[in-house]
Amino acid sequence: MPEPIALCFSGGKDSCLALQELRRQGRFEVVELVTTVTDAFDRVSMHGVRRVLLREQADSIGLPLTEVVVPPEPSNVVYEREMGKAFGRLSARGIRRVAFGDLFLEDLREYRVRxxxxxxxECEFPIWHSPTDELARTFIRDGFRALTVCVNPAVLPVSFAGRAFDDAFLADLPAGVDPCGENGEFHTFVFDGPIFDRPIAVALGEVTERDGFGFCDLLPADRPVSAEAAAP
Structure with a gap:
C-alpha cells in the first residue's frame, strides 16, 4: 500500500511536476497540499497568485489544502514557527513525509531536511537533479499549461510576466536563465494539465513592479486564458 505523503505546493510548474512524478512512481499517495499564503495580500507567497485561484487548483486536483498563513516578509523565526505548526499537524495525523519540487539548490534542500x-x-524530492531543459519541455509535451506570474527584473525583462510558459517562452529566455527558473528568475501558475480534473479559468490582469519583482495579476474568469492572449 502506498505511503501517505504531503506536498509543499506553490501552484507552479515544479510542484505540479513533483505531484505527477509521485503519482507515476506509485510509492506514495499524496494526501494533502501545503501552501504558504501572505495574509495582508491574500495571495500565495512569492508567486503573488490570489488565494481563490490556489483553492481552485486544489479543488481541481482533488486534494485537501493546508494554507500556512504568514505576514509580509516574515522573519525566519516567524516562517519556521508557522511551518512547524503545519508539519506538526501532519505528523499528528500519521503522515511521515513531505515532498518538495526542488531541483538542484543544495542549500535549500539541506534547509528543508533540517x-x-x-x-x-522526512523529505522527498521526486524531481531532484532532473535536467531542467528536459523537464521544461516534458511539462509542455505532457499537456500542462501555465502562465508566468512573477519575474526577477535583474535577470529577466518584466515583459515576460503574463506570458504563457511554452516553447516560444523557452526560446526567448536570455542566456544564463534556467529553463525552469530554479534560481528564482521566474515563477508560474499552472491552470491546466494531466493532474487537473478541469482547467482553472483565469484572465490576465495588470503587470506591476514591487519589492524588486515584476508581477502579472491573474483574475478569476469564466474560461481559461487563450494561448493568443498570453502570447508576447
Missing amino acids: QLEESGL
Missing part, C-alpha cells in the same frame, strides 16, 4: 527533522518528518 526543518522537517524538527517535526519528526
Whole structure:
C-alpha cells in the first residue's frame, strides 16, 4: 500500500511536476497540499497568485489544502514557527513525509531536511537533479499549461510576466536563465494539465513592479486564458 505523503505546493510548474512524478512512481499517495499564503495580500507567497485561484487548483486536483498563513516578509523565526505548526499537524495525523519540487539548490534542500527533522518528518524530492531543459519541455509535451506570474527584473525583462510558459517562452529566455527558473528568475501558475480534473479559468490582469519583482495579476474568469492572449 502506498505511503501517505504531503506536498509543499506553490501552484507552479515544479510542484505540479513533483505531484505527477509521485503519482507515476506509485510509492506514495499524496494526501494533502501545503501552501504558504501572505495574509495582508491574500495571495500565495512569492508567486503573488490570489488565494481563490490556489483553492481552485486544489479543488481541481482533488486534494485537501493546508494554507500556512504568514505576514509580509516574515522573519525566519516567524516562517519556521508557522511551518512547524503545519508539519506538526501532519505528523499528528500519521503522515511521515513531505515532498518538495526542488531541483538542484543544495542549500535549500539541506534547509528543508533540517526543518522537517524538527517535526519528526522526512523529505522527498521526486524531481531532484532532473535536467531542467528536459523537464521544461516534458511539462509542455505532457499537456500542462501555465502562465508566468512573477519575474526577477535583474535577470529577466518584466515583459515576460503574463506570458504563457511554452516553447516560444523557452526560446526567448536570455542566456544564463534556467529553463525552469530554479534560481528564482521566474515563477508560474499552472491552470491546466494531466493532474487537473478541469482547467482553472483565469484572465490576465495588470503587470506591476514591487519589492524588486515584476508581477502579472491573474483574475478569476469564466474560461481559461487563450494561448493568443498570453502570447508576447
